[in-house]
Amino acid sequence: MAIEDFNDVLAFVHVVREGSFTRAAAIIGVSASALSHAIRGLETRHGVRLLTRTTRSVSPTEAGERLFLSVATRFEDIDAELAAVRNLRDKPVGTIRITSAEHAANNILWPKLAKAMAAYPDISVEITVDYTMSDIVSQRYDAGVRLGNQVAKDMIAVRISPDQRIAVVGSPTYFSNHPVPVTPRELAQHDCINLRLPTHGGLLPWDFDKGGEEIKLRVTGRWVFNNSSSIVRAALEGHGLAFVPEDMVLDRIVTGDLVRVLDDWCAPYQGYYLYYPSRRQSSRALAVVVEALRHRE
Template sequence: MARESFNDILAFVHVVREGSFTRAAALLGVTPSALSHAVRALEARLGVRLLTHTTRRLSTTEEGERLFVNVLPHFEGIDAELAAVEELRDKPAGTIRITSAEHAANSVLWPKLSKVLHEYPDINVEVSVDYALSDIVSQRYDAGVRLGNQVAKDMIAVRIGPDLRIAVVGSPGYFAQRPVPATPHDLAGHNCINLRLPTHGGLLPWDFAKDGQEVKFRVGGQWTFNNSSSIVKAALAGYGLAFVPEDMVLEHIDAGRLIRVLDDWCDPYPGYHLYYPNRRQSSRALGVIVEALRHRD
């Protein structure tokens, strides 16, 4: 059947349902004469009269009543399906891909998102853990997590965590054989556990600051890992000093399994931010993720 026939049938259905060309025209946003022309064209193709009308009353013929009764449920079904699709459009759904360092994934992403995703079963979250400063646009991530001072200026950045501090720790067994360092310069005589970064294969420098003085050290030691969890395990085993976010080791410090040193050289630094491209329209799913992660003092 030609598209014109569907349009004419739809016009006919609205006229019968409203009982008036004028009211049906107002509902469809067309003129009454346009609807009258559509119904006459349908009658001409079918070769039967569908409507009878006088100045006071509009009614269907026997053929018109049969057509109306049989096609109305189909159009109502289409309307219902369109409404369902519109509702689905407004329902947060889809996969959100986030690139993040291990510490941020464990300390921020998982604790916050695990509390809310039960409410959004149609949202899927994929977290890719790495230490590279990935280009989220070219690698098709929806968002990334970086420290506040690492986010590019052309990105939207949302703070998702408090300021952080580094802790330098070693086991009691380790310090039983070596003196406690008093300044960062003393690290030259210590076995330090390194973190290798994926960017250019370099090692993470150990940064310190005190009274406006900033120092950066390249330390050496027997062990190098590409993740912080393994560094903590090595420190607990007595293999050397670890340079890690303090929340990873506070429990071990309180329990006496690790000893903290150089605390006065470890100033706070900007916490984690979620960042994503400055687009005019972001998905509702990403909006849910952003609000769930947003840091609130």
């Protein structure tokens, strides 16, 4: 393969993956016009149109899709092998990209990695808060964080937290005007603060379990957020009841800023796991991150 073909095919892969000349150009470090010119040259040399361009989007043609599916994984393999070679140095080095939900990012990843990474100045960590269950391979993450029952069977999974529990909480101000619920069904009388799930746009159901009796509720209220931190803030200010992981509010419960209810209906559930594809095992930087996050009883 001529070197110009190699470079232009790599540029083409970036454009298809990003769906944009502008974003791909920023990654490669060239102008969008230069990138467009390079791909037009590739199309001209081989006499086939690879991309369909409009004013708003860019997408592969049938020929372009075939080329992308054939070569994209090969470039990823080259990147992986080069990363493996770099990791043969004496010190672990490189950037580890992790996708995680907000709760795990704030309450597990940050406290553990902030402390451990001080000993590894050549390792950088990029954490992306994402509720959409990203495909870490196609999105080029090194690892992801999910609850144990959400991890695909073909991934290596490492437990990074104990089992979790939900807490239902409200402020003393809220309860001065509302009765304390004794059973989950009494939540119908309350202003409940909902979490909207970006994965499919629905609201998170409130699940309860006591003595084998399971109840799943669709609660209602005046406030809906797409992150738990905002829900806790609203609850603290008396706007309703929050349904959040308990470690987000334990300190506030101790200080009396929040009052916990329905505690006996909130059963433990499986904790968080860090997961990654086996082909990343050779990364020494990832190995350091895994050991820093590993849950120890």
